[in-house]
Amino acid sequence: MTLHNHLRRASIGAIGLAGVLALAACSSPAEPAATETAAMVEGTAYPVTIENCGEDLVIGAEPASVLTIGTSAVALLDAAGASDRIIARAGEFGAELPAGLDNPPTDAEIVDPSDPAIEAIVGTEADVIVGYGLFNASDDDLAAVGITNIVIDGECSHDAALTDKTDFDAIFADVERLGTVFGTSEAAAARVAELQAEVDELSAVEPAQTDGEAAAVVYYFFDGATMSARGGQGIADDVLSRAGFSNVYGDEPSVYLEANIETLLDADPHTIVLAYGLYGESFDDALALFMAEPGAENLTAVQEDRVIGVLASDLAPDPGAVRGLRQVLEGTGALAG
Incomplete structure (x- = not known):
């Protein structure tokens, strides 16, 4: 059982998906026309395909707004230079925001201290979710309302073992992956270089x-x-x-x-x-x-x-x-x- 399963405090109630669909009907996103990945030195050419827990995920356009699930999502987006896109937060269970953030999203509303249901997710009007995964909303729910769910690489396991171990290299790769998604690859690469140098220094102690x-x-x-x-x-x-x-x-x-x-x-x-x-x-x-x-x-x-x-x-x-x-x-x- 993972940490986030431990942290679930409420059972999943009946979800009024019909009402949620009505809320989202006026803004159904178009399907991306292609699935080629085209990361550039500055920014990203869309659509872009990333790996998301072992499956290809197509990002059709640069996301303008994000709902984060858990504090790791905030830290990764901050390192990738995209924390200014965070408009809502959830899944932090009362924990403080990580220290040392360049651009902490203190003005972003906390819509649920635990795992948000689909109604709360849709209510944020976020383009994408970045976080440890969802328990009170399914992939089908998200697909029905056109919201993309990007799962942190180190949290893809849920109840199963990870295919690959999460180490510092995996974290740095996740920062770069988010830089590709949000068109901030240059900022992400610069931050990764700083972090890598610090890890190398500490590892030599x-x-x-x-x-x-x-x-x-x-x-x-x-x-x-x-x-x-x-x-x-x-x-x-x-x-x-x-x-x-x-x-x-x-x-x-x-x-x-x-x-x-x-x-x-x-x-x-x-x-x-x-x-x-x-x-x-x-x-x-x-x-x-x-x-x-x-x-x-x-x-x-x-x-x-x-x-x-x-x-x-x-x-x-x-x-x-x-x-x-x-x-x-x-x-x-x-x-x-």
């Missing part, structure tokens, strides 16, 4: 611990939830690897997984990275949940003060993961804070 020591990334998706962890398919695994760790849950072919204190006690990792802020909670809040786990006080990482707090948004499949890598290195003492 000597680990403070013995290379290959075990570590785990754990988190709670709401107050009172059971412990969850990050597996081998997500960006957190790449972060741990570049910081000189092996991931306790790295053999799990998933991004997010349900875990328990027993497996953590058995592994007794050198370091624990506690991701927090998923629903607006502080590190202290998350740490209290963790320390309430039976036997948590017996973990070597706890006894030797090696529990590192990192914002969950900095361990997501977007440019914020560069900041997450820096925080892990600082938390271990390999890099001065």
